[in-house]
Amino acid sequence: MAHPPQQGVRYSQGNKDIGAARNFSWEYAVPQNKFWDDLPYTVARNFLSLFDAGEQQPSFEDDDESSVLSRTEKLQLLLKLLRERLARKDADAAPRSFYDVDFQVWDKTWLAIAGIQHELRDYAAEEQTLRMLIERRKDPSNLSHLHSLSGLLLEKGEYEEAERTETAVRDWLDSKLGKESPQSLGARRMIAQAVWMQGRQAQGERLMAEVGAIIDETAEDSPYAVYRDQQREMTKELLEKLRAEERAAGK
Template identity: 50%
Template sequence: MASSTGYRYSQNSKNIGEAKNFSWEYPVPANDFWNPLDFVVGRNFLQCFSADEIARLPLDSTLSKDGKLELLLQLLQEKLFSRDAAAAPQTLYDVDYAAWDKLLLGMCTMQGQLGQSAEAEKTIRSLVDRRKDRTNLSHLHSLSGLLAEQGKHAEAEETEMPVKLWLDERLGKDSPQALGSRRIIAKAMWKQGPSRQGEARELLAEVMELIGGMSGGQFAVYQAEQRETTEKMIADLERGRT
Protein backbone atom coordinates (compact mmCIF):
# COMPACT_ATOMS: atom_id res chain seq x y z
CA MET A 1 0.00 0.00 0.00
CA ALA A 2 1.33 3.44 -0.95
CA SER A 3 1.30 6.08 1.79
CA SER A 4 0.75 9.71 0.80
CA THR A 5 3.31 12.44 1.45
CA GLY A 6 1.03 15.23 0.23
CA TYR A 7 -0.92 15.99 -2.93
CA ARG A 8 -0.35 17.34 -6.41
CA TYR A 9 -2.67 18.89 -8.98
CA SER A 10 -2.51 19.13 -12.76
CA GLN A 11 0.55 21.37 -12.63
CA ASN A 12 2.40 18.76 -10.55
CA SER A 13 2.25 21.16 -7.65
CA LYS A 14 0.13 21.65 -4.55
CA ASN A 15 0.48 25.42 -4.84
CA ILE A 16 -2.03 26.38 -7.51
CA GLY A 17 -4.14 28.70 -5.37
CA GLU A 18 -7.83 29.01 -6.14
CA ALA A 19 -7.34 26.99 -9.33
CA LYS A 20 -7.59 23.85 -7.20
CA ASN A 21 -11.34 24.51 -7.07
CA PHE A 22 -11.82 24.06 -10.81
CA SER A 23 -13.90 20.98 -11.60
CA TRP A 24 -11.08 19.35 -13.57
CA GLU A 25 -8.58 19.55 -10.71
CA TYR A 26 -8.18 16.80 -8.13
CA PRO A 27 -5.79 16.20 -5.19
CA VAL A 28 -3.74 13.22 -6.38
CA PRO A 29 -1.51 11.76 -3.63
CA ALA A 30 2.17 12.55 -4.08
CA ASN A 31 3.80 9.20 -3.39
CA ASP A 32 5.79 6.42 -5.02
CA PHE A 33 2.73 4.85 -6.58
CA TRP A 34 1.17 7.90 -8.23
CA ASN A 35 4.17 10.13 -8.97
CA PRO A 36 5.35 8.23 -12.10
CA LEU A 37 1.83 8.36 -13.58
CA ASP A 38 0.21 11.27 -15.40
CA PHE A 39 -2.07 13.46 -13.32
CA VAL A 40 -5.08 12.52 -15.45
CA VAL A 41 -4.53 8.85 -14.55
CA GLY A 42 -4.77 9.58 -10.83
CA ARG A 43 -7.70 11.94 -11.15
CA ASN A 44 -9.80 9.72 -13.40
CA PHE A 45 -9.17 6.68 -11.22
CA LEU A 46 -9.46 8.16 -7.73
CA GLN A 47 -12.73 9.98 -8.40
CA CYS A 48 -14.34 6.54 -8.83
CA PHE A 49 -13.67 5.46 -5.24
CA SER A 50 -14.45 6.68 -1.74
CA ALA A 51 -11.63 7.48 0.69
CA ASP A 52 -12.32 4.25 2.59
CA GLU A 53 -12.20 2.21 -0.61
CA ILE A 54 -8.95 3.84 -1.69
CA ALA A 55 -7.34 3.02 1.65
CA ARG A 56 -8.04 -0.67 1.05
CA LEU A 57 -6.88 -0.87 -2.56
CA PRO A 58 -3.77 -3.00 -3.30
CA LEU A 59 -1.71 -0.17 -4.81
CA ASP A 60 1.75 -1.71 -5.11
CA SER A 61 4.44 0.94 -5.60
CA THR A 62 6.97 -1.63 -6.82
CA LEU A 63 5.01 -2.31 -10.01
CA SER A 64 6.24 -0.98 -13.34
CA LYS A 65 4.34 1.92 -14.90
CA ASP A 66 2.43 -0.43 -17.20
CA GLY A 67 1.89 -2.80 -14.29
CA LYS A 68 0.28 0.01 -12.33
CA LEU A 69 -1.94 0.98 -15.27
CA GLU A 70 -3.01 -2.63 -15.75
CA LEU A 71 -3.84 -2.90 -12.05
CA LEU A 72 -5.87 0.32 -12.12
CA LEU A 73 -7.77 -0.85 -15.20
CA GLN A 74 -8.53 -4.17 -13.52
CA LEU A 75 -9.79 -2.45 -10.37
CA LEU A 76 -12.08 -0.21 -12.41
CA GLN A 77 -13.44 -3.16 -14.38
CA GLU A 78 -14.04 -5.11 -11.19
CA LYS A 79 -15.91 -2.22 -9.62
CA LEU A 80 -18.07 -1.79 -12.72
CA PHE A 81 -18.88 -5.51 -12.70
CA SER A 82 -19.69 -5.42 -8.98
CA ARG A 83 -21.90 -2.34 -9.26
CA ASP A 84 -23.71 -3.79 -12.28
CA ALA A 85 -24.36 -7.01 -10.37
CA ALA A 86 -25.68 -5.09 -7.38
CA ALA A 87 -28.04 -3.12 -9.61
CA ALA A 88 -29.54 -6.22 -11.31
CA PRO A 89 -31.97 -6.58 -12.98
CA GLN A 90 -31.02 -3.03 -13.96
CA THR A 91 -27.45 -1.84 -14.59
CA LEU A 92 -25.24 0.78 -12.96
CA TYR A 93 -25.99 3.02 -15.94
CA ASP A 94 -29.66 2.90 -14.99
CA VAL A 95 -29.33 3.47 -11.24
CA ASP A 96 -26.26 5.72 -10.95
CA TYR A 97 -25.30 7.27 -14.29
CA ALA A 98 -22.67 9.57 -12.75
CA ALA A 99 -20.77 6.61 -11.25
CA TRP A 100 -21.02 4.67 -14.54
CA ASP A 101 -19.71 7.69 -16.45
CA LYS A 102 -16.70 8.09 -14.13
CA LEU A 103 -15.83 4.38 -14.23
CA LEU A 104 -15.86 4.22 -18.02
CA LEU A 105 -13.85 7.43 -18.29
CA GLY A 106 -11.28 5.91 -15.95
CA MET A 107 -11.17 2.73 -18.00
CA CYS A 108 -10.72 4.71 -21.21
CA THR A 109 -7.84 6.62 -19.64
CA MET A 110 -6.00 3.45 -18.64
CA GLN A 111 -6.65 1.83 -22.03
CA GLY A 112 -5.25 4.87 -23.81
CA GLN A 113 -2.19 5.02 -21.58
CA LEU A 114 -1.55 1.31 -22.21
CA GLY A 115 -1.72 1.82 -25.97
CA GLN A 116 -4.99 -0.08 -26.27
CA SER A 117 -6.33 2.41 -28.80
CA ALA A 118 -9.14 0.25 -30.20
CA GLU A 119 -10.45 -0.51 -26.71
CA ALA A 120 -10.13 3.13 -25.64
CA GLU A 121 -12.05 4.31 -28.71
CA LYS A 122 -14.81 1.76 -28.07
CA THR A 123 -15.10 2.93 -24.45
CA ILE A 124 -15.16 6.64 -25.23
CA ARG A 125 -17.69 6.13 -28.03
CA SER A 126 -19.93 4.36 -25.52
CA LEU A 127 -19.66 7.41 -23.27
CA VAL A 128 -20.49 9.72 -26.18
CA ASP A 129 -23.38 7.66 -27.52
CA ARG A 130 -25.00 6.95 -24.14
CA ARG A 131 -24.54 10.33 -22.46
CA LYS A 132 -27.77 11.50 -20.83
CA ASP A 133 -27.06 15.20 -21.27
CA ARG A 134 -26.77 15.59 -25.05
CA THR A 135 -25.58 19.17 -24.64
CA ASN A 136 -22.45 18.04 -22.76
CA LEU A 137 -19.63 17.63 -25.31
CA SER A 138 -16.79 16.78 -22.93
CA HIS A 139 -16.55 13.18 -24.12
CA LEU A 140 -16.50 14.32 -27.74
CA HIS A 141 -13.43 16.37 -26.77
CA SER A 142 -11.76 13.20 -25.48
CA LEU A 143 -12.80 11.29 -28.60
CA SER A 144 -11.33 13.97 -30.87
CA GLY A 145 -7.99 13.78 -29.12
CA LEU A 146 -7.95 10.00 -29.45
CA LEU A 147 -8.86 10.18 -33.15
CA ALA A 148 -6.04 12.65 -33.74
CA GLU A 149 -3.57 10.33 -32.02
CA GLN A 150 -4.76 7.50 -34.29
CA GLY A 151 -4.16 9.57 -37.42
CA LYS A 152 -7.88 10.01 -38.18
CA HIS A 153 -7.35 13.71 -38.78
CA ALA A 154 -10.41 14.66 -40.84
CA GLU A 155 -12.73 12.93 -38.36
CA ALA A 156 -10.90 14.51 -35.42
CA GLU A 157 -11.36 17.99 -36.91
CA GLU A 158 -15.04 17.45 -37.67
CA THR A 159 -15.69 16.02 -34.21
CA GLU A 160 -13.85 18.81 -32.37
CA MET A 161 -15.28 21.85 -34.19
CA PRO A 162 -18.55 22.01 -32.19
CA VAL A 163 -16.62 21.20 -29.02
CA LYS A 164 -14.46 24.31 -29.46
CA LEU A 165 -17.52 26.54 -29.62
CA TRP A 166 -19.05 24.78 -26.61
CA LEU A 167 -15.88 25.21 -24.55
CA ASP A 168 -15.52 28.86 -25.57
CA GLU A 169 -19.02 29.56 -24.27
CA ARG A 170 -18.80 27.35 -21.19
CA LEU A 171 -15.29 28.10 -19.92
CA GLY A 172 -13.86 30.88 -22.07
CA LYS A 173 -11.45 30.95 -25.01
CA ASP A 174 -8.43 31.16 -22.71
CA SER A 175 -9.36 28.10 -20.65
CA PRO A 176 -6.91 25.18 -20.87
CA GLN A 177 -9.65 23.04 -22.43
CA ALA A 178 -10.52 25.57 -25.15
CA LEU A 179 -6.84 26.05 -25.96
CA GLY A 180 -6.42 22.28 -26.13
CA SER A 181 -9.40 22.10 -28.46
CA ARG A 182 -7.78 24.56 -30.83
CA ARG A 183 -4.57 22.54 -30.78
CA ILE A 184 -6.47 19.36 -31.72
CA ILE A 185 -8.10 21.15 -34.66
CA ALA A 186 -4.86 22.81 -35.75
CA LYS A 187 -2.96 19.53 -35.71
CA ALA A 188 -5.77 17.79 -37.60
CA MET A 189 -5.74 20.52 -40.24
CA TRP A 190 -1.96 20.44 -40.56
CA LYS A 191 -1.82 16.67 -40.96
CA GLN A 192 -4.35 16.76 -43.80
CA GLY A 193 -1.70 18.24 -46.08
CA PRO A 194 -0.04 21.50 -47.23
CA SER A 195 -3.34 22.97 -48.40
CA ARG A 196 -4.57 23.12 -44.80
CA GLN A 197 -1.36 24.25 -43.10
CA GLY A 198 -2.10 27.94 -43.57
CA GLU A 199 -5.34 27.54 -41.61
CA ALA A 200 -3.49 25.57 -38.94
CA ARG A 201 -0.88 28.31 -38.56
CA GLU A 202 -3.59 30.95 -38.17
CA LEU A 203 -5.31 28.92 -35.47
CA LEU A 204 -2.04 28.31 -33.64
CA ALA A 205 -1.25 32.03 -33.80
CA GLU A 206 -4.65 32.62 -32.16
CA VAL A 207 -3.74 30.09 -29.45
CA MET A 208 -0.46 31.89 -28.72
CA GLU A 209 -2.28 35.24 -28.56
CA LEU A 210 -4.83 33.83 -26.12
CA ILE A 211 -2.03 32.37 -23.98
CA GLY A 212 -0.33 35.76 -23.91
CA GLY A 213 -3.50 37.25 -22.45
CA MET A 214 -3.77 34.74 -19.61
CA SER A 215 -1.58 36.79 -17.26
CA GLY A 216 -3.54 37.97 -14.24
CA GLY A 217 -6.66 36.08 -15.29
CA GLN A 218 -8.41 33.13 -13.70
CA PHE A 219 -6.33 30.66 -15.74
CA ALA A 220 -2.95 32.34 -15.19
CA VAL A 221 -1.57 29.33 -13.31
CA TYR A 222 -1.81 27.33 -16.56
CA GLN A 223 -0.10 29.93 -18.77
CA ALA A 224 3.45 28.57 -18.70
CA GLU A 225 2.35 25.00 -19.36
CA GLN A 226 0.04 26.08 -22.19
CA ARG A 227 2.79 28.11 -23.82
CA GLU A 228 5.32 25.29 -23.54
CA THR A 229 2.86 22.71 -24.90
CA THR A 230 1.87 24.89 -27.85
CA GLU A 231 5.41 25.93 -28.74
CA LYS A 232 6.53 22.30 -28.69
CA MET A 233 3.62 21.26 -30.89
CA ILE A 234 4.37 24.00 -33.41
CA ALA A 235 8.04 23.01 -33.52
CA ASP A 236 7.16 19.34 -33.95
CA LEU A 237 4.69 20.07 -36.73
CA GLU A 238 7.20 22.24 -38.57
CA ARG A 239 9.78 19.46 -38.32
CA GLY A 240 7.34 16.73 -39.26
CA ARG A 241 7.67 15.02 -35.87
CA THR A 242 4.02 14.79 -34.90
Protein backbone atom coordinates in the same frame (compact mmCIF):
# COMPACT_ATOMS: atom_id res chain seq x y z
CA MET B 1 -4.29 35.70 -1.12
CA ALA B 2 -1.69 32.99 -1.71
CA HIS B 3 -2.65 29.39 -1.14
CA PRO B 4 0.35 27.28 -0.03
CA PRO B 5 0.52 23.97 -1.90
CA GLN B 6 -0.78 20.98 -0.01
CA GLN B 7 2.12 18.78 1.05
CA GLY B 8 2.45 15.28 -0.36
CA VAL B 9 0.09 15.73 -3.31
CA ARG B 10 0.24 16.90 -6.89
CA TYR B 11 -2.27 18.58 -9.16
CA SER B 12 -2.39 18.94 -12.95
CA GLN B 13 0.80 21.00 -12.89
CA GLY B 14 2.70 18.91 -10.41
CA ASN B 15 3.88 20.70 -7.28
CA LYS B 16 3.18 24.18 -8.61
CA ASP B 17 1.02 26.29 -6.30
CA ILE B 18 -2.17 26.67 -8.32
CA GLY B 19 -4.02 28.46 -5.54
CA ALA B 20 -7.79 28.65 -5.89
CA ALA B 21 -7.58 26.66 -9.14
CA ARG B 22 -7.46 23.59 -6.89
CA ASN B 23 -11.24 23.97 -6.73
CA PHE B 24 -11.78 23.42 -10.45
CA SER B 25 -13.64 20.20 -11.21
CA TRP B 26 -10.71 18.84 -13.23
CA GLU B 27 -8.21 19.25 -10.39
CA TYR B 28 -7.68 16.60 -7.73
CA ALA B 29 -5.10 16.09 -4.97
CA VAL B 30 -3.20 13.00 -6.12
CA PRO B 31 -0.95 11.47 -3.43
CA GLN B 32 2.76 11.53 -4.13
CA ASN B 33 4.14 8.05 -3.52
CA LYS B 34 5.84 5.17 -5.29
CA PHE B 35 2.62 3.86 -6.79
CA TRP B 36 1.23 7.04 -8.32
CA ASP B 37 4.36 9.01 -9.15
CA ASP B 38 5.16 7.20 -12.41
CA LEU B 39 1.56 7.24 -13.64
CA PRO B 40 -0.02 10.16 -15.51
CA TYR B 41 -1.88 12.67 -13.40
CA THR B 42 -5.09 12.13 -15.37
CA VAL B 43 -5.05 8.37 -14.75
CA ALA B 44 -4.62 8.91 -11.01
CA ARG B 45 -7.22 11.67 -10.86
CA ASN B 46 -9.84 9.77 -12.82
CA PHE B 47 -9.39 6.69 -10.65
CA LEU B 48 -9.22 8.33 -7.22
CA SER B 49 -12.03 10.81 -7.81
CA LEU B 50 -14.47 7.91 -8.15
CA PHE B 51 -14.39 7.30 -4.42
CA ASP B 52 -16.46 9.67 -2.33
CA ALA B 53 -16.07 10.32 1.37
CA GLY B 54 -18.29 7.36 2.19
CA GLU B 55 -16.38 4.83 0.10
CA GLN B 56 -12.85 3.79 1.00
CA GLN B 57 -10.21 4.19 -1.71
CA PRO B 58 -7.89 1.29 -2.43
CA SER B 59 -4.71 1.81 -0.43
CA PHE B 60 -1.47 2.14 -2.37
CA GLU B 61 1.19 2.94 0.23
CA ASP B 62 4.95 2.96 -0.22
CA ASP B 63 5.30 -0.25 1.78
CA ASP B 64 2.64 -2.12 -0.20
CA GLU B 65 3.58 -4.79 -2.72
CA SER B 66 1.83 -2.68 -5.36
CA SER B 67 4.50 0.03 -5.04
CA VAL B 68 7.13 -2.16 -6.73
CA LEU B 69 4.97 -3.12 -9.70
CA SER B 70 6.04 -2.00 -13.14
CA ARG B 71 4.15 0.84 -14.79
CA THR B 72 2.27 -1.59 -17.02
CA GLU B 73 1.43 -3.82 -14.07
CA LYS B 74 0.06 -0.84 -12.15
CA LEU B 75 -2.16 0.12 -15.07
CA GLN B 76 -3.40 -3.46 -15.41
CA LEU B 77 -4.15 -3.56 -11.68
CA LEU B 78 -6.17 -0.34 -11.86
CA LEU B 79 -8.07 -1.64 -14.88
CA LYS B 80 -8.87 -4.87 -13.03
CA LEU B 81 -10.12 -2.92 -10.00
CA LEU B 82 -12.33 -0.72 -12.16
CA ARG B 83 -13.88 -3.67 -13.98
CA GLU B 84 -14.54 -5.40 -10.65
CA ARG B 85 -16.10 -2.18 -9.36
CA LEU B 86 -18.40 -2.00 -12.39
CA ALA B 87 -19.55 -5.57 -11.79
CA ARG B 88 -20.08 -4.93 -8.08
CA LYS B 89 -22.04 -1.72 -8.71
CA ASP B 90 -24.22 -3.49 -11.25
CA ALA B 91 -24.93 -6.28 -8.76
CA ASP B 92 -25.76 -3.75 -6.03
CA ALA B 93 -28.17 -1.95 -8.37
CA ALA B 94 -30.09 -5.07 -9.41
CA PRO B 95 -32.73 -5.45 -10.70
CA ARG B 96 -31.78 -2.10 -12.25
CA SER B 97 -28.28 -1.28 -13.53
CA PHE B 98 -25.39 0.87 -12.34
CA TYR B 99 -26.01 3.02 -15.43
CA ASP B 100 -29.59 3.69 -14.36
CA VAL B 101 -28.93 4.14 -10.64
CA ASP B 102 -25.90 6.45 -10.80
CA PHE B 103 -25.15 7.50 -14.35
CA GLN B 104 -22.59 10.15 -13.38
CA VAL B 105 -20.35 7.71 -11.53
CA TRP B 106 -20.91 5.00 -14.17
CA ASP B 107 -19.78 7.51 -16.80
CA LYS B 108 -16.70 8.55 -14.78
CA THR B 109 -15.77 4.92 -14.22
CA TRP B 110 -15.76 4.15 -17.91
CA LEU B 111 -13.81 7.34 -18.63
CA ALA B 112 -11.17 6.16 -16.16
CA ILE B 113 -11.08 2.85 -18.03
CA ALA B 114 -10.61 4.65 -21.35
CA GLY B 115 -7.66 6.58 -19.94
CA ILE B 116 -5.96 3.41 -18.78
CA GLN B 117 -6.62 1.73 -22.13
CA HIS B 118 -4.87 4.68 -23.75
CA GLU B 119 -1.81 4.35 -21.52
CA LEU B 120 -1.70 0.63 -22.29
CA ARG B 121 -1.79 1.58 -26.01
CA ASP B 122 -4.94 -0.48 -26.49
CA TYR B 123 -6.31 2.15 -28.84
CA ALA B 124 -8.97 -0.07 -30.40
CA ALA B 125 -10.47 -0.75 -26.96
CA GLU B 126 -10.17 2.92 -26.02
CA GLU B 127 -12.02 4.02 -29.14
CA GLN B 128 -14.74 1.45 -28.50
CA THR B 129 -15.12 2.73 -24.94
CA LEU B 130 -15.27 6.39 -25.96
CA ARG B 131 -17.77 5.79 -28.76
CA MET B 132 -19.91 3.79 -26.34
CA LEU B 133 -19.85 6.68 -23.86
CA ILE B 134 -20.84 9.11 -26.59
CA GLU B 135 -23.66 6.85 -27.74
CA ARG B 136 -25.01 6.26 -24.22
CA ARG B 137 -24.70 9.78 -22.81
CA LYS B 138 -27.90 11.05 -21.24
CA ASP B 139 -27.24 14.66 -22.24
CA PRO B 140 -26.62 14.87 -26.01
CA SER B 141 -25.30 18.42 -25.61
CA ASN B 142 -22.38 17.22 -23.48
CA LEU B 143 -19.37 16.88 -25.81
CA SER B 144 -16.68 16.03 -23.25
CA HIS B 145 -16.16 12.48 -24.53
CA LEU B 146 -16.06 13.74 -28.10
CA HIS B 147 -13.09 15.85 -26.97
CA SER B 148 -11.31 12.69 -25.82
CA LEU B 149 -12.21 10.88 -29.03
CA SER B 150 -10.82 13.73 -31.14
CA GLY B 151 -7.47 13.40 -29.38
CA LEU B 152 -7.39 9.69 -30.15
CA LEU B 153 -8.32 10.31 -33.79
CA LEU B 154 -5.40 12.73 -34.07
CA GLU B 155 -3.01 10.07 -32.76
CA LYS B 156 -4.42 7.59 -35.27
CA GLY B 157 -3.96 10.03 -38.16
CA GLU B 158 -7.68 10.41 -38.84
CA TYR B 159 -7.32 14.15 -39.23
CA GLU B 160 -10.47 15.00 -41.15
CA GLU B 161 -12.80 13.44 -38.57
CA ALA B 162 -10.71 14.91 -35.74
CA GLU B 163 -11.08 18.42 -37.20
CA ARG B 164 -14.81 18.01 -37.69
CA THR B 165 -15.55 16.65 -34.24
CA GLU B 166 -13.23 18.99 -32.35
CA THR B 167 -14.63 22.11 -34.03
CA ALA B 168 -17.97 21.39 -32.39
CA VAL B 169 -16.21 20.64 -29.11
CA ARG B 170 -14.30 23.94 -29.21
CA ASP B 171 -17.51 25.94 -29.53
CA TRP B 172 -19.09 23.96 -26.70
CA LEU B 173 -16.07 24.46 -24.44
CA ASP B 174 -16.00 28.18 -25.21
CA SER B 175 -19.61 28.46 -24.08
CA LYS B 176 -19.07 26.34 -20.95
CA LEU B 177 -15.64 27.44 -19.74
CA GLY B 178 -14.49 30.33 -21.90
CA LYS B 179 -11.82 30.43 -24.62
CA GLU B 180 -9.02 31.06 -22.08
CA SER B 181 -9.64 27.74 -20.31
CA PRO B 182 -7.04 24.98 -20.71
CA GLN B 183 -9.69 22.78 -22.33
CA SER B 184 -10.64 25.34 -24.99
CA LEU B 185 -7.00 26.11 -25.74
CA GLY B 186 -6.34 22.40 -26.07
CA ALA B 187 -9.25 22.06 -28.48
CA ARG B 188 -7.82 24.87 -30.61
CA ARG B 189 -4.42 23.20 -30.75
CA MET B 190 -6.04 19.94 -31.77
CA ILE B 191 -7.91 21.63 -34.61
CA ALA B 192 -4.75 23.42 -35.75
CA GLN B 193 -2.85 20.13 -35.77
CA ALA B 194 -5.61 18.34 -37.69
CA VAL B 195 -5.73 21.16 -40.24
CA TRP B 196 -1.94 21.25 -40.59
CA MET B 197 -1.66 17.50 -41.10
CA GLN B 198 -4.20 17.68 -43.92
CA GLY B 199 -1.76 19.92 -45.83
CA ARG B 200 -3.26 23.29 -44.91
CA GLN B 201 -0.15 24.58 -43.17
CA ALA B 202 -0.89 28.29 -43.62
CA GLN B 203 -4.28 27.90 -41.94
CA GLY B 204 -2.66 25.81 -39.22
CA GLU B 205 -0.12 28.60 -38.59
CA ARG B 206 -2.93 31.13 -38.25
CA LEU B 207 -4.83 28.92 -35.83
CA MET B 208 -1.73 28.41 -33.70
CA ALA B 209 -1.13 32.17 -33.69
CA GLU B 210 -4.69 32.63 -32.42
CA VAL B 211 -4.00 30.22 -29.56
CA GLY B 212 -0.89 32.20 -28.64
CA ALA B 213 -2.82 35.46 -28.72
CA ILE B 214 -5.53 34.12 -26.39
CA ILE B 215 -2.87 32.97 -23.92
CA ASP B 216 -1.05 36.31 -24.04
CA GLU B 217 -4.29 38.22 -23.53
CA THR B 218 -5.31 36.21 -20.46
CA ALA B 219 -5.54 38.74 -17.64
CA GLU B 220 -3.59 38.41 -14.41
CA ASP B 221 -6.84 38.17 -12.45
CA SER B 222 -8.28 35.48 -14.72
CA PRO B 223 -8.98 32.17 -12.93
CA TYR B 224 -7.01 30.58 -15.77
CA ALA B 225 -3.89 32.76 -15.38
CA VAL B 226 -2.21 30.00 -13.38
CA TYR B 227 -2.22 27.81 -16.50
CA ARG B 228 -0.65 30.38 -18.86
CA ASP B 229 2.97 29.22 -18.69
CA GLN B 230 1.99 25.60 -19.20
CA GLN B 231 -0.32 26.46 -22.09
CA ARG B 232 2.31 28.70 -23.69
CA GLU B 233 4.90 25.91 -23.50
CA MET B 234 2.49 23.31 -24.91
CA THR B 235 1.64 25.62 -27.81
CA LYS B 236 5.31 26.31 -28.52
CA GLU B 237 6.21 22.61 -28.45
CA LEU B 238 3.39 21.67 -30.83
CA LEU B 239 4.26 24.45 -33.28
CA GLU B 240 7.93 23.44 -33.30
CA LYS B 241 6.93 19.80 -33.84
CA LEU B 242 4.63 20.64 -36.76
CA ARG B 243 7.23 22.88 -38.41
CA ALA B 244 9.94 20.23 -37.97
CA GLU B 245 7.73 17.61 -39.59
CA GLU B 246 7.02 19.99 -42.45
CA ARG B 247 10.74 20.60 -43.00
CA ALA B 248 11.46 16.87 -42.85
CA ALA B 249 8.84 16.28 -45.52
CA GLY B 250 10.52 18.90 -47.72
CA LYS B 251 7.46 21.14 -47.91
